[in-house]
Amino acid sequence: MKLKPFLTHEIGSLSKPSWRVKTIRGIPLEDKDIEEAINWGKLLEIEGKDKLLEILKKRRDFKKYEKEEIVYFSSLYATKLIEKAGIDLVYDGEQHRVEMYEYPIKRIKGFIFKGHVRSFDNKYYRKASFIGKPELKEFYHVKEFERISTFAKKPVKIPITGAYTLVDWSYNEYYLKDISPGENNIRKERKGGKSQFLRKMAREIIYPNLQALYNRGAKFLQIDEPAATTKRDEIPELVNTFKESIGDLKGNVFFSTHICFSKYSLLFPKIERLEGILNEVHFEYANRDTRELGVKEKKRKGYKILEKFKDNKFVVGLGVIDVHTNFIEPPELVRDRILYAIKIIKDPERIFVAPDCGLRTRRWEIAFKKLRNMVEGKIMAEKEIGI
Amino acid sequence: MKILLPGIYPRSEKLVACTRDFERGRITLNELKKIRRDDVEKFYKLQNGFKYISTGLFEWQDLLRPFINIVHNSREGELLRFFETNTFCRIIESKNKPELMEGKIGDWIETYFFAEGYFKNDINLIIPFPFLYLFQDFSRGISLKEISKIFIRLIGGINKLKNKALFFLEPSFGWRKIKDEEKLEGRKFIERLKEKFNIPIFLYTFFFSIEEDMDFIFNLPFDGIGIDFYSNTTSKIMGKFPKDKSLLAGVINVYSTIIEDREKIRKVIRKLENYISIEKIYLIPSGPPEFLPRITMDQKVENLKGVFK
Numbered sequence: 174m175k176l177k178p179f180l181t182h183e184i185g186s187l188s189k190p191s192w193r194v195k196t197i198r199g200i201p202l203e204d205k206d207i208e209e210a211i212n213w214g215k216l217l218e219i220e221g222k223d224k225l226l227e228i229l230k231k232r233r234d235f236k237k238y239e240k241e242e243i244v245y246f247s248s249l250y251a252t253k254l255i256e257k258a259g260i261d262l263v264y265d266g267e268q269h270r271v272e273m274y275e276y277p278i279k280r281i282k283g284f285i286f287k288g289h290v291r292s293f294d295n296k297y298y299r300k301a302s303f304i305g306k307p308e309l310k311e312f313y314h315v316k317e318f319e320r321i322s323t324f325a326k327k328p329v330k331i332p333i334t335g336a337y338t339l340v341d342w343s344y345n346e347y348y349l350k351d352i353s354p355g356e357n358n359i360r361k362e363r364k365g366g367k368s369q370f371l372r373k374m375a376r377e378i379i380y381p382n383l384q385a386l387y388n389r390g391a392k393f394l395q396i397d398e399p400a401a402t403t404k405r406d407e408i409p410e411l412v413n414t415f416k417e418s419i420g421d422l423k424g425n426v427f428f429s430t431h432i433c434f435s436k437y438s439l440l441f442p443k444i445e446r447l448e449g450i451l452n453e454v455h456f457e458y459a460n461r462d463t464r465e466l467g468v469k470e471k472k473r474k475g476y477k478i479l480e481k482f483k484d485n486k487f488v489v490g491l492g493v494i495d496v497h498t499n500f501i502e503p504p505e506l507v508r509d510r511i512l513y514a515i516k517i518i519k520d521p522e523r524i525f526v527a528p529d530c531g532l533r534t535r536r537w538e539i540a541f542k543k544l545r546n547m548v549e550g551k552i553m554a555e556k557e558i559g560i
Numbered sequence: 561m562k563i564l565l566p567g568i569y570p571r572s573e574k575l576v577a578c579t580r581d582f583e584r585g586r587i588t589l590n591e592l593k594k595i596r597r598d599d600v601e602k603f604y605k606l607q608n609g610f611k612y613i614s615t616g617l618f619e620w621q622d623l624l625r626p627f628i629n630i631v632h633n634s635r636e637g638e639l640l641r642f643f644e645t646n647t648f649c650r651i652i653e654s655k656n657k658p659e660l661m662e663g664k665i666g667d668w669i670e671t672y673f674f675a676e677g678y679f680k681n682d683i684n685l686i687i688p689f690p691f692l693y694l695f696q697d698f699s700r701g702i703s704l705k706e707i708s709k710i711f712i713r714l715i716g717g718i719n720k721l722k723n724k725a726l727f728f729l730e731p732s733f734g735w736r737k738i739k740d741e742e743k744l745e746g747r748k749f750i751e752r753l754k755e756k757f758n759i760p761i762f763l764y765t766f767f768f769s770i771e772e773d774m775d776f777i778f779n780l781p782f783d784g785i786g787i788d789f790y791s792n793t794t795s796k797i798m799g800k801f802p803k804d805k806s807l808l809a810g811v812i813n814v815y816s817t818i819i820e821d822r823e824k825i826r827k828v829i830r831k832l833e834n835y836i837s838i839e840k841i842y843l844i845p846s847g848p849p850e851f852l853p854r855i856t857m858d859q860k861v862e863n864l865k866g867v868f869k
Contacts, residue, residue: 287817287852287853287855287856288570288573288852288853288854288855288856289571289573289576289853290570290647290850290851290852290853291647291850292646292647292648293622293639293647293648293649293650294621294622294650295579295580295583295621297571297576297580300853302816302817341646342646344815344816344817345815345816346816346817346818349816350818352790352813352816353824353827353828354789354790354794354809354810354811354813354824354825354828354846355789355792355793355794355795355811355828355831355832356793356794357793357795358793359789359790359791359792359793360769360791363790363815400646403641403644403645403646404644405644434639434641434648435641436641
């Protein structure tokens with residue numbers, strides 16, 4: 174698949190509008206929530222927004238079908254926000270999902286939620302145990318793909334949480350139920366149990382989901398693996414998991430992976446075994462970078478890992494927007510980050526431009542400005558190199 | 561009852577939710593503190609009969625954060641993955657010379673190690689500290705020597721209190737190579753503590769195999785050593801385990817919610833008795849208890865009590 178240089182895309186999540194969050198949680202709407210729906214509706218030129226406003230007028234006690242309509246509209250609004258910012262590949266910012274772990278796990282048999290464990294600071298996630306054979310209850314991203322495709326004017330990219338992350342974030346109690354403390358080869362046992370779990374999840378959960386999306390016309394699929402480098406000696410397992418997840422779909426779909434806030438050097442060179450299977454490898458870079466303009470190495474210290482892409486064929490998914498700050502990157506900074514990448518990678522067709530990660534922790538005003546500047550910075554970089 | 565629960569204990573589901581509510585301005589600090597106190601109270605009851613009590617550290621966000629409030633010129637930095645887990649810890653950054661806030665030591669100890677005043681000063685308490693290498697790996701601009709110096713002063717304050725046991729948490733063994741000069745600094749630090757103070761001191765290793773460093777670890781003048789038996793094989797480790805030290809046997813599996821089979825645990829204890837006398841064996845979690853949800857951890861502890869019946 175031939176794609177244009179510096180293709181822009183987002184990475185997954187956007188925050189959810191207050192009128193969507195409150196209605197689903199059963200919290201009465203306030204004037205400011207309705208105003209938010211009106212203002213963004215105008216700005217994004219949402220067709221049929223009057224229908225949404227009519228539903229929201231109730232402010233409380235929404236019926237199931239009304240809640241479904243509200244989710245539909247939040248998906249429509251978010252997709253249009255991304256389109257309006259000028260992004261080439263679009264998505265709805267996970268408006269249909271809870272988050273990237275709980276949402277898929279709820280749709281797979283064999284898991285049971287056990288309770289909250291800390292992620293960082295006072296942030297916790299609901300962790301599940303894997304206790305039986307994994308089985309898909311439904312193809313859990315097809316509905317959102319079909320829905321977004323009805324209103325998106327640009328190609329749609331669907332993110333899916335990868336098998337490695339789902340496994341690493343769960344307790345493995347099916348393959349390791351008989352383990353005894355201090356037994357011989359205990360670490361090997363644990364590793365073996367994890368390999369079995371990974372294989373099963375890749376083959377029986379992720380592959381069928383990807384296949385279902387492909388069968389319905391998806392051309393761009395992103396496998397999210399934030400846990401990829403958690404365990405240094407499991408990179409070969411990670412690589413195999415990608416192979417098994419993608420299987421015979423390679424070449425039929427543009428596959429990208431998104432990995433963030435990790436020690437990327439651990440992935441090389443083993444990840445190169447995925448050339449021809451994975452098309453794009455996206456990392457977070459801006460978070461590690463300076464905010465100063467320039468294309469010298471000293472200014473672009475967040476982009477050191479690009480050296481590792483010099484001798485392979487992956488498209489580099491270049492994170493140019495820091496998602497953990499309200500600082501709006503000026504287009505010139507985005508431009509310089511792209512130009513620096515060109516200095517290393519040489520080929521503009523091998524560089525796609527994106528934020529570091531999903532923008533769900535930013536308000537829409539901030540996310541929108543950041544994305545718009547990202548597109549403007551990309552245009553400036555194109556002019557600079559004459560394409 | 562020969563069970564000890566060092567480290568941060570998991571918050572209850574209610575405390576997790578209420579902490580979120582507090583951060584979003586839905587409840588007051590006093591309301592949050594009341595719920596936290598309920599957690600402490602229940603946890604205290606769970607440990608009825610234990611030689612040393614853990615306070616749970618329910619207000620701690622990670623093992624290093626409290627030190628920002630006692631070290632001048634330090635502040636919290638970026639998130640860093642906590643070894644090979646899916647929990648992230650904020651590093652401590654120090655741009656200038658880190659110095660202890662001498663006048664605040666008493667208050668600092670009271671705030672962080674007594675569950676906001678729940679426990680009285682003379683109760684048998686576990687005082688957890690990150691060990692030197694863990695602290696160094698999660699800090700910037702603070703040398704091992706500076707960490708040692710700060711710790712010795714702080715532990716001096718703890719030593720004045722009666723009936724405390726100091727537990728150093730250290731997953732770095734087996735995770736990275738500890739250099740010879742680091743080992744030397746670690747040894748000097750522990751020797752200094754033993755020379756100056758009479759508080760019992762334990763080392764709690766977890767997450768990794770300690771085989772490569774066991775000669776070094778076993779020869780340090782600790783009173784006891786904790787070993788993760790879900791990352792280490794008994795026969796490979798226990799042959800060299802010093803007979804004069806206590807063994808903190810990490811047999812509560814923090815990598816799984818399955819409640820341990822008591823008979824299996826009894827078998828493990830019998831096996832360990834081939835190497836060390838039963839009086840010296842304590843059962844502990846294989847790693848930080850907060851890697852399990854509260855309800856599961858409570859069930860595991862209750863179940864383990866039955867091993868001694």
